Amino acid sequence: MKLSADLSALSVRLGHSFTKPELLVRSVTHASMLSPHRDDNQRLEFLGDRVLGLVMAEALLQADPSAPEGLLAPRYNALVRREACADVARQIDLGAVLKLGRSEMKSGGRRKEALLADAMEAVIAAVYLDGGYEAARRVVLAQWGDRIRNVAADARDAKTALQEWAQARGEVPPQYVEVGRSGPDHQPIFTIEVRLASGPSQQATAGSKRQAEQAAATALLKKVSA
Incomplete structure (x- = not known):
């Protein structure tokens, strides 16, 4: 062949x-x-x-x-x-x-x-x-x-790191909410917002819900750690 x-x-x-x-x-x-x-x-x-x-x-x-x-x-x-x-x-x-x-x-x-x-x-x-x-x-x-x-010395994904950050401060786990969707059905673009009970939130957009959630968690981690 x-x-x-x-x-x-x-x-x-x-x-x-x-x-x-x-x-x-x-x-x-x-x-x-x-x-x-x-x-x-x-x-x-x-x-x-x-x-x-x-x-x-x-x-x-x-x-x-x-x-x-x-x-x-x-x-x-x-x-x-x-x-x-x-x-x-x-x-x-x-x-x-x-x-x-x-x-x-x-x-x-x-x-x-x-x-x-x-x-x-x-x-x-x-x-x-x-x-x-x-x-x-x-x-x-x-x-x-x-x-x-x-590969990062600690390659925990951002969602895990954000949840541990919240738990260490006595907060409930972060909430992830789909706040937008665009593009064709076969190639949707998702916008996800992650929210902490204490108030801070951040949004991110990506081609899959998981990627958008990870990006939002990364952005919120940077925001609360600044």
């Missing part, structure tokens, strides 16, 4: 030459491509998630041999969560080569964060099955490189 030009280019961007090209094809094939002769990437996604986790756990231990589990865990979560996987997928332009059914194509599937993240995990699994753990490890470390080096 010979890879198409766009998948060959993806292979180059990944830094891995496939001996079994069908694995790469399957990794970019979404379940919406209904065909009795085509396997989708869901099983590969399951495997890729575990391979990514092992690579990241090993990399973090090597990067900071003295870090306690309490610091390693949030760093790990920051590197393997959906947003990080989707960012790497965008970095290698994975969305452009995804094989999607008509409904997903029309709904903007190539830009959907969940779909991109799942496909990225499937691609990692394809590399693992084709070349083994070391091949997968090389690809992951190359694509996640700056993220691993720059």
Whole structure:
């Protein structure tokens, strides 16, 4: 089997030459491509998630041999969560080569964060099955490189940090309220406001509720800590 030009280019961007090209094809094939002769990437996604986790756990231990589990865990979560996987997928332009059914194509599937993240995990699994753990490890470390080096010393997400800030002062947990939504149905833009019982609040806008909540929490943390 010979890879198409766009998948060959993806292979180059990944830094891995496939001996079994069908694995790469399957990794970019979404379940919406209904065909009795085509396997989708869901099983590969399951495997890729575990391979990514092992690579990241090993990399973090090597990067900071003295870090306690309490610091390693949030760093790990920051590197393997959906947003990080989707960012790497965008970095290698994975969305452009995804094989999607008509409904997903029309709904903007190539830009959907969940779909991109799942496909990225499937691609990692394809590399693992084709070349083994070391091949997968090389690809992951190359694509996640700056993220691993720059992951915060305490990578707790902003929502967790804000909640702990409030609890330390005897306040109830912050409230997150959707105060606006714009854009087309397939690519909505959310505006979220986070409020503290003591009065301070802050708003943020992003392409997903989670991103908007995190951005609002970050802004409010800066505001109350100033």
